[in-house]
Amino acid sequence: MKQKNGIQARLAQLPQIDRLLQLPVLKTLLEKYPRALVLELIRDDLERVREKILAEPGFEFQLENFVMQLTTEISAKLQPGLRRTINGAGIILHTNMGRAPLSPAAQQALAEMAENYCNLELDLVSGKRSQRHLAVEALLCRLTGAEAGLVVNNNAAATLLVLNTLASNRSCVISRGELITIGGSFRLPEVMRHGGAKMVEVGTTNQTLLADYEEALDETTALLMKVHTSNYKVIGFTAAASLTELVALGRRRGIPVYHDVGSGALTDLSRYGLPKEPVIRESLEIGADVVSFSGDKLIGGPQSGIIVGKKIYLDQMKKNHLTRALRSGKLTYAALEATLRLFLDEANLGQTHAVMQLLTKSIPEIEAQIQRVMRALPDFPGQLELIDGVSEAGGGSLATETLPTKLLTITLAPQSPDEVAQQLRENSPPIISRIQNNRVCLDFRTIREDEEPFILVALRQIASKFAT
């Protein structure tokens, strides 16, 4: 196959599909993925090589390279799109990584409800149809002191439902300093518009006084809204009317007050040495008529939006037809109820609740994990170092606050930090790191002990690939 390599002769080197399928690597793939899909990808790849042979006279087909590329491509294309990741970024509620990891109790409830039928809308005493929110509502009332509660798809949906129910075709007064954007697509003015409420902005970015609200009230005003600015902080020359003041104003004028607390805490986090987040019970005690928050931020449950407050307003929301479109399924209810039940035993929350566990994980614990990893990699060809760092709560919780942590830094010259980070992401399971001061860092606050073996395997593999 030297000089007289006619195109025909070179095309003849291409393997038959049957022969390829005998190769052990491809046999393994056939066990994992549907035969038809694997065959389709092999044919596509062979066709591409055929075209290349026709187009490039100098192109030499090499079976080994071809098979390697093919298997990488098949695995990449046919593996599930949604994959578990290891969070080495140190952001506990990372929206891009699905926010809260669920607690064991919620995982169990999920597995049981996934496999079986359940009484989602069935009253077991009467055998009649019931409402899906009842069990969770009772828990929410107990945990927050509210009269009533409701669960929807997420807090954006909760906001939409509150505005649509209480202020559609009328107006809602809100401070200019609280017109938040969350994660790019939740922009409060848009939610107002979709909810059919006319937004009346008062005050300025850094200063909104009670008098500003008062002046804006007219006969169309249906709602006063206060939003916890969960992902930013305005500092300097600032003033904001307090919830207490807004409630007093609302009472005087007969207008309900809605508090969107964003993340929301069921328990005062300062008790755990953490920065304080608005406690839902406190907002209700101050007199907010309706409070909404996310189920998958500090609550640590599945994606959901929770609304609690006065029965008279919640009843209206339950009757709103939008509620049907925004409702959650049995898996959400299962995981949310199990998560909320953990708060009934607050003394053990640090052990039973996955997010609380990460928030309260101690520095010695984190340090011990990193040391274990470093000890297991004595011949690492680059540098591994244990340094101080900070973790974030994330997900628009504890906005500007950070938690001290320990980081493992990974340097593997001549590879750039970006290259190392990419290798980690391409690992199976993907490992998400953070680049800081031009170094790849893994924050072990968000890496569990049982995930350490994955880190070791990945680092060994990357090192072997890059070793010079």
Ligand SMILES: *Cc1c(COP(=O)(O)O)cnc(C)c1O
């Ligand atoms: C996060 C957040 C939302 C959006 O909640 P999702 O559950 O992500 O829909 C709305 N308002 C505030 C103040 C938030 O922090």
